[in-house]
Amino acid sequence: MKGPVDFHAIDTSTEMLAQAKSVMQHAGLDPHLQQADVLSLPYKDQSFDVVMAAHVLEHLPDPQRALAEMVRVLKPGGTVFLCVTRPSLFGALIQLLWRTWAITEQEGIAWLHASQLVDVGYQPVRLGSAGLASTAFWARRSR
Ligand SMILES: C[S@@+](CC[C@H](N)C(=O)[O-])C[C@H]1O[C@@H](n2cnc3c(N)ncnc32)[C@H](O)[C@@H]1O
Incomplete structure (x- = not known):
């Protein structure tokens, strides 16, 4: 875990996961991202x-x-x-x-x-x- 929260996120779309990773890293988070269905x-x-x-x-x-x-x-x-x-x-x-x-x-x-x-x-x-x-x-x- 880097930063103040342990952040996990999913989406069915790999493109959206890549965008999310970039935005979250910019905000200082180190997210665990997985392709999955809600x-x-x-x-x-x-x-x-x-x-x-x-x-x-x-x-x-x-x-x-x-x-x-x-x-x-x-x-x-x-x-x-x-x-x-x-x-x-x-x-x-x-x-x-x-x-x-x-x-x-x-x-x-x-x-x-x-x-x-x-x-x-x-x-x-x-x-x-x-x-x-x-x-x-x-x-x-x-x-
Ligand atoms: C309008 S976008 C919102 C994306 C992001 N949550 C945001 O607020 O910017 C809708 C998202 O829902 C995702 N999605 C649609 N059905 C889904 C499902 N069954 N499980 C997970 N994600 C799903 C799509 O891939 C898409 O990235």
């Missing part, structure tokens, strides 16, 4: 204090399955963060271009509660000049 994470149960996914769940046919897998690898008391495209004009453009779908705040909150997570919160996020195109969610796995 539906079958290559980690043991209860491995991490924090688990996050940014703009991944809205690409999947069954986002709740991915969330369940993320919760599996989260320690009790650990925090999950999600960032997803929310319904908006810019969000609609993203959906058309990348065939993703937008997730309302009510849907995101319902998923987090359905995954037995507690202390659920959310905050719309501004993306550059695109306005409030995303929502960040957070929640905690109960102890």
Whole structure:
């Protein structure tokens, strides 16, 4: 481990992993990167204090399955963060271009509660000049 955190990340795309490595190294992190599917994470149960996914769940046919897998690898008391495209004009453009779908705040909150997570919160996020195109969610796995 180099730096203040032991950082593990996955993506199905080797190109995205290469980009992620470059960005994280620039930030002083020494990430462990693996090509893997979020539906079958290559980690043991209860491995991490924090688990996050940014703009991944809205690409999947069954986002709740991915969330369940993320919760599996989260320690009790650990925090999950999600960032997803929310319904908006810019969000609609993203959906058309990348065939993703937008997730309302009510849907995101319902998923987090359905995954037995507690202390659920959310905050719309501004993306550059695109306005409030995303929502960040957070929640905690109960102890
Ligand atoms: C919009 S990009 C977001 C990339 C990065 N998380 C970020 O915020 O910059 C969506 C990413 O989800 C990845 N992805 C799609 N389906 C996946 C899956 N089943 N498991 C893991 N990654 C997946 C894609 O390869 C792509 O890199």
